[in-house]
Amino acid sequence: MRLSISIGLATGLGLSLASALTTVALADDFPSKNVQYVIPFGPGGESDISARLQQKYFEEITGEQLIVQYMPGGGGAVGWSQLSDMPADGHTIMGSNLPHIILKPMGQDVGFKTEELNNFFYFHYSPDAILVRNDSPHETLDDLIQAAEEAPGAVTFSGSGTYSANDVANTRFQQLADVTTTYIPFKGTGAAVTALLGGQVQAEWGYTTVAANHQDKVRMLAVASEERHPMFPDVPTFQELGYDMVGGAYRGMAVPEGTPEDVQQQLSDIFQQINQNPQFREEMQDLGFVLMDVPLEEVDAFMAERMDVYEASARELGLIE
Template sequence: MIRVLVCIAMAMLAAATPAAAQQNFPSKPVRIIVPYGPGGSADQVVRLYAEKLTPALGQQVIIENKPGASGGVGAQMVASAPPDGHTLLLAPTAILAITPAVRKTQYDPADLASVARLSTPLLVVTITNELGATTWAEFVALAKANPGKYWFGSSGLGTITHLTGEVLTRAAGIKMQHAPYKTIVDAVGDVMSGRIHMVFDPSFLPQAKAGKVRAVLVADRERMTEIPDTPTADEVGLDLKGFRERSWFGVFGPKGMPPQVVARLSGELGRIAEMPDLQHKLLLVAQRAQHQPHDAFARQVTDDMAYFKALLQELNVKLD
């Protein structure tokens, strides 16, 4: 009888241990892997959230940059991590909804679970000063007169900045060549020197404000206060057909995370997204806070997978 009671007690203890661990989450520092180099949009967004998330969780939130393979190195690290919520991924649209649709990746998107959407990048079309063009219309006229002569840069094959270039140039009726970089930060010097001519990443906003490059177009509902003289896509008659809303930054973790842990993380990130000072800081780097909880975000990701698969086929974009 005593042996039976001991066995029952041990079984109850074993069953209770995961629940206790979930209630004590986080029990150690939380790592958020950024699958790109420091200084880019992904890095800027997650550091703003991490600053608020550390006191909210009561544990240090550590940001680790792990660039490589268009985000594949960092994504695989998280996909293979223990599903306890202590290792997370800051990912843009491309890692989950674009790249896996057209080529084999180091990671399986099914091994990553949605936690929360954080923000929507504001598409800022930036051109080099070396061209002498000062407006979107002037640049389009140059590009139409010289088809294939000019280059746009991106943060890599199959990234959202790559597809932005494809969608935007086709919508404008111009032909440009694509220059993929390991990270968009690597393109800064080339844009300022005129080696490449256009980029679409919001991380170039500081250079545009400083006059080192020229912002000629913003794809948002209204003009940005940081660059008030820059018109919106609607104002210049450019129809991007809802493409902007498909661009996001979100947090993911390994599949199999306890629901209570996912709910805790999603809830804290949602509360942070409502903070006015965070919203202001995000706008300074051309990001709009846009929270989606884990369940709604999971549906968004699934829908975007289908959208980008069809778009890539329509545009005949090759990533290899």
């Protein structure tokens, strides 16, 4: 009896050890194939631009490719509502944007809930900004406000979707400036920029990244950062002009529910390593991005903080009482 117990125990320990070693080996082999990076917007926006820059460094680190795909619709909701049905092995990731993933599910059914998205890393944000074409008669923010005062609703803005950072910024600005404008949501920043450049709208709620990418075509009137952006030292902040506006769009990544924790950690580590690469940082900063590092272990606290902020925005937008 003692012998059989000892043999059984030894066998059990051997299997457990073998299982543990196999798990470690699998973890060390990740990724074992190309990773599909789904952008829940159309091409040309900030999510797409940053993903394209990450591709080179991802391949240098892992030896595998980062394949960018698009799933636009519903201001990101189409993609996020399908994330849970995608393979949960770490080889499929999706862009995760704030405030979108918090505001959209509030008070309505958009096919997903905030807590269903497994965010593993947030890596940059873009400060909100008001942009006009270079040939616009609106030279300053005061010019734009005056036009809105003289003809309520006549000043049109493009923006990247409903309940996005742009939508939040527009609602906040209307309240602070006591004006009425017309906000037209588009499927991502790329489409919103096209609308501005094509003359479909008079202005855009965009970001510093848009101004950096189209310096010869657009003019930035004000930026929602605490300090002037180093690329645009002549552009005042909203706070300087008397409007208490600081904010923008935060971008990160999520995986389907059920993706192993160790795989999520490795993905977080990989993208944090990319984020700390000096060349990548320079490329991102030259495009107007503001880099940040929120790794897996800090994501929950970061999301809780943003939730508090966006609940106040949701009340302003009428999503909740």
